[in-house]
Amino acid sequence: MTRLVVGPFNRVEGDLEVTLDIEDGRVRSAQVNAPLFRGFEVMLQGRDPRDALTITPRICGICSISQSAAAAFALADAAGATPPPQAQLAAAILHGVENLADHVTHFNLFFMPDFARAAYAGRPWHARAVERFTATKGSGARAAVEARAKLMHITGVLGGKWPHTLAIQPGGMTRTPTLSDKVRMGATLRAFRAHLEQALFGDSLEAFAGLTTVAEFAAWSTGDAGLFLEIAKDLDLAALGIGPQRYMSFGAYPMFNGRATKPGMLSEGAVSRVDPGDIAEDLTRSWMLGDAAHPYDGLTEPDENMADSAYSWCKAPRLAGRTAEVGALARHAVDGHPLARALAVEGGVRARIGGRLLEIARTQIQLEDWVRTIDPSAAFMSDVTLPQQGHGVGLVEAARGSLGHWVRIEDGRIANYQIVAPTTWNFSPRDAAGQPGPLEAALEGTPADGEDATLATQHVVRSFDPCMVCTVH
């Protein structure tokens, strides 16, 4: 057996190191290490609860609005407050734009460039992959960067800037959109739709969002999505990197009329309710002191000695003792989209990318609808008084999956603040029962021989679109 350490692992957000034990040309077991600890949960102790709205977005520069939204929901929950319906809608638009931009960034800048590598020279699709996706040079990557920057104009309108906005508050939005903002956002979205339909899908968004079977999906041949599916077929990416096949979603975009996608846990073809009370973070293999605990009682005390029994700063969140995979695929499979349900059964690299492509199409359509229903004459802010004593939880769906903030307030200050981020779920280390995290499970059996031994591993890791800065925070 040989041991291979892969790092620095780039084109993921933040720091990642993966250790592979390889036997007979395949990964026998993997250890995933999140090698950066900053201590945001410690920083928040004793502060004015409102400071969480400034501090937690700065956990992550790519999921910043997700962190904002989770913090605002947690504080609103503690205060028993509900923002006006139109404020919830505006916050959802802001958040949806970030999620959409993140997926486009992932596909074009993080995931696809691996297929332009020289190692794939000679494959029938390689020249096209080189032309479209060579890192920093590909025509597809460059067009995506340009279109994304323009899409972000919506964050300039509703959020002042991106990342790190303070626009989302427990009581609503700090800026009341005007009629002119509304039509400008509509125009920005139309331009982004044109980009997606021309470059990514080569067809209408509705056509892609209307796919229902894996066979239809695999036969999609236009746009960069078509190029990906051609590559996926050639390299059998469907069978690569199959995860635990337990999919969790908190339900995206909490609003006055419910969540835009359904919450739940999908396992063995059935969706069950997710009880956030069943979440606990196990610390057995983390460089963290203390016992497994629910986030309301969670402790963040780093082990300064970095004991050999552990291998990551990441805690290991479990739902009723089990791991869960989170992300776009989970979200739409739990929501009941027929293609996502079918891809959830497939469960590998192709399925995760498919889930994200599906979400790009569905989110763009949803955003257009939301912008049409913005009513600038309505209220976008309400007064909220935070309690001197209390607790609250904010559960949202970030681009990469389920994100929760749990806050306890005592004497008007933060007594405890715990964050469980999407990649904390996906890239968690083993727990007391020895159960590997979802990525660790997905890597087992991955081919790892020859000159480019880590190539398949890289596809598996990047198919999760990890955000490591959120993971440990």
Added chain:
Amino acid sequence: MNLLWLQSAGCGGCTMSLLCAENPGVLDVLDGAGIDLLWHPALSEATGAEVRDLLADVLEGRVPLDILAIEGSVVTGPKGTGRYQMFAGTGRSMLDWVRDLAPLAGHVVAVGTCAAYGGMTAAGGNPAGAMGLQYDGALEGGVLSPDFRDPAGLPVINIAGCPTHPNWVTETLMLLVDGVISEHALDPLGRPRFYADHLVHHACPKNEFYEYKASAERLSDMGCMMENLGCIGTQAVGDCNIRPWNGSGSCTRGGYPCIACTAPEFESPRLTFTETPKIAGIPVGLPTDMPKAWFMALASLSKAATPKRIGTNATSDRITVPPQPKREKT
């Protein structure tokens, strides 16, 4: 020139912000300026062993290093070891890497407030021992000594901001390529003066409210946020309201206060970020270059003279009283 970009202990948001550069976009800027990206953690193809080989080439002088850009604070904990951030795959802390690479670089650029001064990563008791490259908060001397100078005689260039504006980065890089950045082009905290000679207050859309001290009382009110909501745009450096963010935005345009994210120790406000600390009802931290008595005298005069339109709109979340231009008599 070549550019090596490393992400130390930060959020990656300055790179994400940089990708929002427009007219031209960041990749066109780099091409146009002749900047060759040796490696960037979010953008480059090379991973794992390929990167370790490249870094070895740089350390051993086989590949010259023109510009080293560091994004994120550098953590020194636990106990001064830097092991809170091991640079993946290398078995060494980022602290060691930064100290080894900086002396080899033609220029060292700190991208964002974390890399410049420690920033948000140093908040709340600084659990990870975060520092900036050449500053520990407002104190000179971070993980590099106060005397550190690049071969051109420049200290670390601090493109502070949380996040930093994409054009602050692209313009600094282009100016470095042109060789026109001297020590005089930097302010006393190492920030490029092309943006640090401005205040966030300049061109703030709330300036008319400021003139009359017509103040917002809650977030979403249109009035000036200095008196009640913690805004320190009159003291914060940055051309945030002169050049827009993401098309048309800025913090104050977004309806929330400037928290001086370009400054050392912005992460530790006196009270909370969105409430102005006051003594006997008078905000502390008035504009620094104006005698306090004059400010108070002018403020009370202008408050007394506030037109109804401005007073009413200041505490509204939208324009409720429009301006009424005089009509010429016919």
